[in-house]
Amino acid sequence: MTNRYDALGVKQVIRLEWMERAVHLSMSGMGPQEIRSELHEYLAGRKGDGLIGERSKLTCSQAVVVLMNIWGKPNPEIAAFIEDVKLQIQSNGVDPAERKALYWAAISAAYPFWFNVARQVGRLLNLQDQITKQQIVRRLKEQYGDRQTVSRITRYVIRSFVAWGVLKDAAKKGCYERGDLLRFHGQHTVNLLIECALHTLPEGKSLINDLYANPGFFIFEFPIITGKIIAQDNQRIEVMRFGVDEEVLKLAL
DSSP, X not given: OOTTXXXXXXXXXXXXXXXXXXXXXXXXXXXXXXXXXXXXXXXXXXXXXXXXXXOOHHHXXXXXXXXXXXXXXOOTTTHHHHHHHHHHHHSTTOOHHHHHHHHHXXXXXXXXXXXXXXXXXXXXXXXXXXXXXXXXXXXXXXXXXXXXXXXXXXXXXXXXXXXXXXXXXXXXXXXXXXOOOEEOOOHHHHHHHHHHHHHTSTTOEEEHXXXXXXXXXXXXXXXXXOHHHHHHHOTTEEEEEETTTEEEEEEOO
């Protein structure tokens, strides 16, 4: 198991337009050093709140590191997956909701902490209309330990969710509400979302029903496809039978 599963990693707000810029650079054929240089120049005058203004070298570098670990030089475990995501982004007919789902898949695979924050957000929103950062952090500390950084990094991820529109600031300060539901029907994008959830699990396998019900997908509505179709469409995933009528999906070695 690599430290990808234990690392918090997202040390700055990551905005959707920054993901757009980074994937565009990656798909242009640039090498990692060129992409990194371009991102430093691009982010030097862009802040996490969306405003234009000079930022420190440290905060800029922290944002660049996140984007590079997704699009510039991903972990070898997810490199083939990221390439597939890029191909899907390049394909014709990808609507804005589907494109956002693909970015969600990519950052979740690279940073499982992002997806685990989403999972806790989804669980809480299934119980109540408004949630707080403290409620999310309390649940995350059960998994990652009572580290001070858990609260700080969670704040960056939550503010990223707000910037992406998947969460909204509620009228009451410090509270958040669900954003607008994102619907799409692209079968291969569904496949990639399911695969991203497997990449967030150290064991790399799960019951297919649990994957579809994962609250980490709280903002998306997409069709359910069978394990057989998923495996036929994606050689990185194997399907196994568990019991009489349950399917287990597993990342292929």
